Amino acid sequence: MSPDYEIVIGLEVHAELKTQTKIFCSCSTAFGAEPNTQTCPICAGFPGALPVLNRQVVDLAIRAGLALHCEIPAMCKFDRKNYFYPDLPHGYQVSQFDFPVCKQGYLDIDIEGQKKRVGVTRAHMEEDAGKLVHQGDITTTPFSLVDLNRSGVALLEIVSEPDMRSAQEARAYLEKLRSMLLFAGVSDCKMQEGSLRCDANVSVRPFGQQEFGTRCEIKNLNSFRALERAIEYEAKRHMEALEDGTELFQETRTWDEEKQMTRSMRSKEEAHDYRYFPEPDLPPLFISREWVDEVRAALPEMPEQAQQRLMEVYGLPEYDAALLTLTPETLDFFDRCVQEYPDAKTIANWMMGEFSRLLNQTNQEIGDSHLTPDHLVQMLRLVDDGTISGKIAKTVLEDMFNSGQSPQEIIKAKGLVQISDADTLLPLIEDIVGANPKVVEDYKSGKGKAMGFFVGQIMKATKGQANPALVNELLKKVLDSIQ
Amino acid sequence: MELYELTVHELQELLAGGITSSAEIVKSVLARIDAVEDQVKSFITVTREQALDKARQVDAQGSYQGLAGIPMGLKDNICTRGVKTTCASRMLADFIPPYESTVSRRLDQQGSVLVGKLNMDEFAMGSSTENSAFFATRNPWDLTKVPGGSSGGSAAAVAAGQIPFSLGSDTGGSIRQPAAYCGVVGMKPTYGRVSRWGVVAYASSLDQVGVLSKDVRDNAMIMQIIAGHDPLDSNCVDLAVPDYVAGLDGSVRGMRIAYPREYFGVGVNESVRDLVMQALKKYQELGAIVEEASLPHSEYALPAYYLLGPAEASANLACFDGVRFGCRDNTAENVVDMFSGTRDHGFGDEVKRRIMLGTFALSSGYYDAYYLNALKVRRLIANDFTKVFNDYDIIIAPTTPTTAFGLGEQRGDLLTIYMNDVLTVPVNMAGLPGISIPCGFTGGLPVGMQIIGKAFDEATVYKAAYAFEQNTDFHTIKPQLGVR
Numbered sequence: 001m002s003p004d005y006e007i008v009i010g011l012e013v014h015a016e017l018k019t020q021t022k023i024f025c026s027c028s029t030a031f032g033a034e035p036n037t038q039t040c041p042i043c044a045g046f047p048g049a050l051p052v053l054n055r056q057v058v059d060l061a062i063r064a065g066l067a068l069h070c071e072i073p074a075m076c077k078f079d080r081k082n083y084f085y086p087d088l089p090h091g092y093q094v095s096q097f098d099f100p101v102c103k104q105g106y107l108d109i110d111i112e113g114q115k116k117r118v119g120v121t122r123a124h125m126e127e128d129a130g131k132l133v134h135q136g137d138i139t140t141t142p143f144s145l146v147d148l149n150r151s152g153v154a155l156l157e158i159v160s161e162p163d164m165r166s167a168q169e170a171r172a173y174l175e176k177l178r179s180m181l182l183f184a185g186v187s188d189c190k191m192q193e194g195s196l197r198c199d200a201n202v203s204v205r206p207f208g209q210q211e212f213g214t215r216c217e218i219k220n221l222n223s224f225r226a227l228e229r230a231i232e233y234e235a236k237r238h239m240e241a242l243e244d245g246t247e248l249f250q251e252t253r254t255w256d257e258e259k260q261m262t263r264s265m266r267s268k269e270e271a272h273d274y275r276y277f278p279e280p281d282l283p284p285l286f287i288s289r290e291w292v293d294e295v296r297a298a299l300p301e302m303p304e305q306a307q308q309r310l311m312e313v314y315g316l317p318e319y320d321a322a323l324l325t326l327t328p329e330t331l332d333f334f335d336r337c338v339q340e341y342p343d344a345k346t347i348a349n350w351m352m353g354e355f356s357r358l359l360n361q362t363n364q365e366i367g368d369s370h371l372t373p374d375h376l377v378q379m380l381r382l383v384d385d386g387t388i389s390g391k392i393a394k395t396v397l398e399d400m401f402n403s404g405q406s407p408q409e410i411i412k413a414k415g416l417v418q419i420s421d422a423d424t425l426l427p428l429i430e431d432i433v434g435a436n437p438k439v440v441e442d443y444k445s446g447k448g449k450a451m452g453f454f455v456g457q458i459m460k461a462t463k464g465q466a467n468p469a470l471v472n473e474l475l476k477k478v479l480d481s482i483q
Numbered sequence: 484m485e486l487y488e489l490t491v492h493e494l495q496e497l498l499a500g501g502i503t504s505s506a507e508i509v510k511s512v513l514a515r516i517d518a519v520e521d522q523v524k525s526f527i528t529v530t531r532e533q534a535l536d537k538a539r540q541v542d543a544q545g546s547y548q549g550l551a552g553i554p555m556g557l558k559d560n561i562c563t564r565g566v567k568t569t570c571a572s573r574m575l576a577d578f579i580p581p582y583e584s585t586v587s588r589r590l591d592q593q594g595s596v597l598v599g600k601l602n603m604d605e606f607a608m609g610s611s612t613e614n615s616a617f618f619a620t621r622n623p624w625d626l627t628k629v630p631g632g633s634s635g636g637s638a639a640a641v642a643a644g645q646i647p648f649s650l651g652s653d654t655g656g657s658i659r660q661p662a663a664y665c666g667v668v669g670m671k672p673t674y675g676r677v678s679r680w681g682v683v684a685y686a687s688s689l690d691q692v693g694v695l696s697k698d699v700r701d702n703a704m705i706m707q708i709i710a711g712h713d714p715l716d717s718n719c720v721d722l723a724v725p726d727y728v729a730g731l732d733g734s735v736r737g738m739r740i741a742y743p744r745e746y747f748g749v750g751v752n753e754s755v756r757d758l759v760m761q762a763l764k765k766y767q768e769l770g771a772i773v774e775e776a777s778l779p780h781s782e783y784a785l786p787a788y789y790l791l792g793p794a795e796a797s798a799n800l801a802c803f804d805g806v807r808f809g810c811r812d813n814t815a816e817n818v819v820d821m822f823s824g825t826r827d828h829g830f831g832d833e834v835k836r837r838i839m840l841g842t843f844a845l846s847s848g849y850y851d852a853y854y855l856n857a858l859k860v861r862r863l864i865a866n867d868f869t870k871v872f873n874d875y876d877i878i879i880a881p882t883t884p885t886t887a888f889g890l891g892e893q894r895g896d897l898l899t900i901y902m903n904d905v906l907t908v909p910v911n912m913a914g915l916p917g918i919s920i921p922c923g924f925t926g927g928l929p930v931g932m933q934i935i936g937k938a939f940d941e942a943t944v945y946k947a948a949y950a951f952e953q954n955t956d957f958h959t960i961k962p963q964l965g966v967r
Contacts, residue, residue, distance in 0.1 A: 041582050045802040047575070047683040048562045048584060050716050080798050082845070084822055091801020144818070146806060275845035277854060280687035280795055282717050 005242065007235045008203045008212055009170045010162035013177060014155045015187040016128070016195035017060045023127050023154035024051030024094065031193055035133070035147035043127075043152030045089025050281050053078075057154040058101065058285065060186040061125050062295045064156055065102030067184040067302055068120045068177075072292050076101045078125075078279040083272045086146055087130040095157075097276040100124035101287070107160075107180065108304075109172040110322075118173050119161030128153040156186070162201065162212065167231035171224050174198055183302050183328050191223055202231055204238035213238065214248040218262055220255045230255040234262050306331050314344035323352050329366040336373035341380055350376060354394055358401045370404030371397070379407040387411070388418050391464055420467040422474060425458075429471070429478050432457050443479055451475070486511035487644045488961070491553050491701040494647060498547040505538035505552025509596055512554045516599070516645045519964045525620045525630075525640040527559045528567050529599040537596045550708065551594030556646035558637045559600040560607055561692065562681040563587055566597070570683050571615035572605045574809045574829030584681025585716070586650060586692050586709045593708055601636030601649055605831045606800065607657055607685040609633050610903040611893065614833045619890060622664060623962040624928050628887040631661030631903070637695045638665035642962055648696040648705055654685050655788055656882075656907025658693045659919035663882035663931020666921045668702045668948070668958070669695045673939045674914035675720040677706075678713030684799040686792040687718075689911045698958050699920065699949040703727035706941060722939060730942045731949040736770035738947060739875040745781040746880035746906050758923035758930045759881045762951060766879070769950060776875065778867040780860065784909040785901060787860035790844045790853050791912075796834075797841030803829060836897075865913040872937045877947050880906055882919040882931035906933065916941045920948045921957040929957070 022029055025042035041049035065072050079097035080090075105120035130151035134141035158177065164170045178196060181187045189196040198221045203213040218234055221227045234253070241248050252271070253262040301309070303325045310321035324334045330351070337347045355376075359369060379396055382388050388396060388411060399410045411417055419425055432454060433440060443450035458471050486494065486508050497503045513531060520526060534554065541552040557563065560570045562580035569575045583591070591597070604614035612620040612635025620635045622628035623643040630639035634651025638661035641649055651658040653671035662669025671693040682692055692709065696702040707728065712721040742763055747756050767773045805811035805825030812824025830838070844853040871878060883903055893900040910917040915935055922932035932951075936944035952958050 041580075044807060046580070046582070046808065047570070047578075047802060048560075048568075048580065048679075048681040049582070050680050052715060052717050082798055082801060084801065084804060084819075086804070086806050086818055089802060089807065090798075091804060092798050273847045275797075275842065275847070275850075277794060277798070277845050277850070280718075281684075 004206060005204050005239050006207050006209075007165055007167075007231070008162045008205065009164035009166075009231060010201040011160045011164070011170060011173060012199045012201070013158045013160075013174065014197040015064070015158065015181050015189060017057055017154040017156055018185065018187055019054060019056045019060065019154055021054055021056075022152035023054050023057045023125065024152055027152065029153050031195075033149055035145070035149060038149040039151065043089065044148050045091070045151075051094060051279075053282060053285065054154065057125055058287070059295055060154075061101045061123065061156055062287065062292060063184050063299060064158070064181060064186045065105065065123055066292075066296055066299055067180045067186075068102065068105040068107060068123065068158070070102035070105030070120060070123060072102055072287055073099065074288075075099060075284055075286050076124075077284040078282045079276045080279050082275045085129070086144065087132050087148075087151070089130065089148060089151055093127060093129065094279055094282070095126035096124035099284075101285075107173060107176050109169065109176045111169055111172060116169065118163040118169075121159045121161050123156050123158040126155050126157060127151070128155050162203075167228040167235070170200060170231055171228050174224060174227060179303050179326060183300060183306075185300055185328070197222075198227055200227060200231055200234075202234045202238070204235055204242060206242070213242070214250055216248075216250065216262075217252045218255055219252060219265065220257075222257070226255055226257060229260060230262055233260070237262070300328075310334075310344075314338060316344055316348055320345075320348045320352065324348060327366065333366055333373050337377050340374070341377045343380070346380060347376070350380070350397070354397050355401070358398060369401055371401045372404075375400045375406055382407055382411070386418055386420050386467060388416060389464065389468060392416050392418065416465060418467050419462055419465050420470055422470065425462075425466060425470060425474055426478075428461060429454075429458060429474050432461065433475075433478050433482070440479065440482060454479075485515070485644075487515040487647075489647065490697045491550070491647050491704065494553055495547065498552055505541045505547075505596060506535065508552060509534050509538040509554050509598065512598055512646060515643075519623075519643050519645065522626055522964055523621055523623055523639050523643045523645065524618050525602055525636040525643065525645060526556070526599045527569055527571060527602050527617060527636070530566055530597055533566070534596050534598045541594050541596065547594070549593040550590060550705075553595050553648075554598045554646055555590055555595045556599050556601045556637065556640050556649040557587055557597065558603050558634050558649065558651045560603060560652055560683040560685075561587055561600075561650060562683065563597065563600065566600065568600065568683070569617075570606050571603045571617060572829065572831070572834070573616045574803050576616070576810065578809055580681070582681060585678035585713045587681070589708050590650075590705075598646055601634070601640055603636055604633035604657075605834050606683065606796070607633040607652055607654055607690075608796070608833050608837055610656070610660055610900055611888075611890075612636060612639075612661070613890065613894060614831060616831050621890065622887045622928075623964055624666065625887070627889055628928065629664065629890055631664035631883075631887060633657040633661075634669075634695065635661045638662050638667055638669065641665070641667045641695050641697060643964060644961070648694060648701055650692055650709070651695050652682055652685075652690055652692050653907075653911065654689045654792060655911050656904040658695060659882050659907050659917055659931065659933060660903055662695055662919040663929065663933075664887035666924075666929030666931075666957070666960070666962070667695055667697060668699055668918065668920050669693065670702050670706060670918040670941070670944070671910065671916065672706060672710060672941055673916045674911075675718050676710050676916070676939060676941065678709075678716040678719045680713055680715035684795075686795040687799060688795060689788075689792060691911075699918075699945060699952045700728065700731060702918070703731060703945040703949070706945075710941070720939070725942045727942055727945050730946050732946065733950050733953045734770070735766055735947055735950045738766075738771040738877065738943075740766055740771050740773045740947070741776035741871050741875035741878045742773065743776050743778040743781065743871070743878060743880060745778050750902065750905070751881055751884045752886070752925075754925035755881050755883070755885060755930050758925065759879070759932050762922040762932050763879060765951060765954060766947075769954060774875070776871045776878070778864075778871065778909065780863040780867050781909055783860045784864050784912050785905050787857040787864075788904075788908045788912060789840065789901065790857035791861065793837040793841030794844045794854050794857075795841065797838045797845065800830075800834065800838055805829075861912045864909050868909075868913045868915060868935075876937075876943055878935040880933050880935070882906060882933040886925060886928035886930060910935050914938060916944050918944050918948050920952060922951070922955070923957055924960070
């Protein structure tokens with residue numbers, strides 16, 4: 001990237017709100033049902049059907065707004081956004097145009113240890129469209145089928161200020177936003193399932209210039225990686241154009257994951273005139289201060305607060321506290337463990353170390369794995385009371401992770417109990433020492449490695465189950481007794 | 484007297500007295516339909532077998548509560564589960580809704596018997612019922628005249644004795660204007676008084692369902708049933724519905740009546756004006772205080788209506804895209820052509836005209852000049868009414884500037900045909916209740932008088948209308964149709 005130019009990025013994020021039923025009807029929002037089984041005259045856009053606002057959608061929108069430090073105006077309203085598309089049953093989308101439910105908030109992101117504040121312009125409620133099912137590609141399919149299960153599912157569109165200056169910042173914002181929405185419990189935020197979607201507005205200008213450059217909107221960003229790559233690609237394209245003096249056009253572009261490039265979808269001239277106007281079927285929505293206070297009172301702990309708590313109550317380092325508050329599930333896991341087991345740092349070490357490694361390796365979220373807080377605590381106690389060694393504990397953890405069995409079950413089934421019995425270990429040690437007179441000589445002549453050799457042999461013979469402290473103690477005794 | 488000639492309350496008495504049965508009433512009505520439908524052409528669908536079945540069921544119950552056994556007709560934009568609901572459009576020529584409107588459900592639960600679905604201007608857009616995609620309905624008083632519209636079938640059927648009462652919908656006068664032209668009683672209630680669930684929308688912020696009947700008492704009784712809160716319509720107000728029939732005491736003594744000078748001016752036919760002035764004298768005789776008042780922004784109502792109505796319609800009618808229901812252009816090669824082919828074939832000229840008007844009014848760059856200004860005008864009109872209602876209980880005016888015009892006479896002459904609604908549109912813009920009742924005849928055609936009330940004060944409107952009716956006999960005069 002050229003040092004002479006500044007990239008300006010704003011994000012529009014659609015989060016599916018976690019409601020049982022759709023925004024304007026009582027159809028289920030469950031993901032993955034048979035096509036068109038979760039529809040009714042309202043969400044299928046039949047004539048004479050009318051929308052009725054789902055109160056829970058407003059609850060969640062307010063909650064998200066509070067989590068994003070937004071103002072919740074006393075009045076908001078719904079509008080119709082008009083365009084024709086086969087997956088849009090009414091021929092318009094019910095959204096909020098000039099009076100959104102949330103406005104003027106912010107998010108603090110962390111960029112290489114520096115805190116940066118990104119403005120949240122607004123967040124508004126709207127309905128999702130259905131989806132089209134093609135045979136292969138949309139351009140070559142002989143026909144398309146329409147599935148309206150998703151039509152009318154509640155979305156919150158969160159629009160940021162153009163405050164981000166790099167792909168890395170954009171990613172950090174999206175990650176932070178996701179974390180906030182997860183903690184607030186307003187959305188599942190699963191990018192693969194489409195419950196979190198992101199469009200990026202990108203422009204480039206010479207450093208010091210006040211006006212923004214020509215802006216392009218990039219759609220189809222289905223992962224954090226895609227977001228970063230697309231912004232980088234687009235910024236480079238803009239810089240090259242600025243360098244070459246070729247003209248840039250305001251347009252909507254789509255990210256081609258396969259070719260790792262953006263390409264034009266429609267120009268400004270081809271842009272829809274959405275002809276927004278107030279939705280006459282829904283009265284304006286008045287949100288009392290009592291309602292907002294009620295939602296505020298029920299707002300779950302947010303990541304910043306949780307991080308603070310972990311540092312203050314448990315004395316964890318900032319780094320640990322940050323990692324343990326990345327998702328509500330991670331924090332919940334930690335909190336459950338720490339209730340039963342007092343050594344917070346040990347829990348943190350296991351969660352950030354072995355557990356985290358296994359999750360990454362298997363590409364799982366903490367909620368997907370079989371490991372329970374209860375089992376982890378039991379395992380830690382078994383280490384503490386000497387039943388198993390720390391080394392064996394790693395094996396036990398992996399087994400718990402994969403099978404969901406308790407540590408006791410695993411230890412019993414695999415015979416992993418630590419051998420802390422001197423009467424069992426002593427003859428074994430004597431045998432090994434007796435069979436290696438050369439190494440004994442080394443030991444006597446002060447070679448440090450000799451001790452390690454014997455410990456290794458003993459561990460091998462006991463399949464790692466020997467109590468290391470006891471082995472050291474007994475081994476020393478045996479060696480020292482040899483004249 | 485034949486059964487089909489009677490009012491709902493007369494039929495109720497006969498049923499209660501064991502003098503007749505629902506089956507006999509329904510048969511009488513069906514026979515009347517058979518006899519005069521060729522001339523009037525008010526029905527798109529007659530649900531003959533279904534009606535007879537329900538009548539027999541009601542009769543089998545042995546007692547008649549509420550509307551039990553009373554036949555009804557519904558404007559064909561009111562969805563009836565399992566019964567074709569066409570909106571008089573090719574688009575929905577074969578559309579059978581899988582759901583029931585709230586108004587028809589309430590009447591059905593009261594035991595009323597659906598006899599058929601009534602003709603209308605396509606998607607309720609028009610003032611003559613000539614915009615029906617299927618056929619024009621004729622005025623029972625003169626078969627060369629229009630019955631008015633858009634609820635022309637609903638008005639003509641009641642006037643012709645084909646049905647004792649019907650429901651219509653009124654966006655800019657579509658109940659009151661045909662009621663005036665056909666000499667029946669037609670009430671448009673306050674916006675939000677009656678549920679719109681299951682009523683195919685034309686302009687959502689203006690549409691209201693109302694009753695067309697032979698007299699005021701029937702109208703009040705039916706309104707009592709369909710009015711009231713419905714959680715399925717977010718704009719339907721949760722407000723107690725007073726007992727309208729109990730309020731019909733025949734008295735207007737001390738009632739303060741305003742007649743707005745703007746509604747008696749240029750363009751209003753002289754005999755129409757005279758008949759309404761005579762009616763006002765009658766009210767004075769009955770002890771009411773009658774004074775002139777002003778609604779100064781009235782002249783802007785019609786142009787503003789023709790922006791707001793079409794703007795909402797342009798979105799409301801976007802769901803007719805051929806994807807999920809209704810007709811579809813199967814010859815199209817791609818989806819955009821399918822959309823436009825379907826809409827080109829499915830919609831008639833007036834519907835297309837209003838969709839284009841509304842789309843234009845909402846377009847980027849024109850929104851402020853058209854849509855937003857129209858909204859402001861709407862507020863000014865509402866304020867006019869509020870001011871007058873500070874001093875008066877009701878407002879009385881002609882329902883229409885003229886009597887029914889000839890079939891084909893105004894076709895293509897849009898401004899003239901739009902002027903039919905000039906006296907009814909302001910009431911929709913202000914969301915107020917308005918009734919049209921017969922107040923005389925000129926040239927053998929009925930003249931309607933409009934009584935406008937305060938928001939949610941249908942009771943006073945009914946009370947005033949009933950007092951007039953009790954002291955005149957216009958409502959008892961019936962059109963003479965040659966019977967086959």
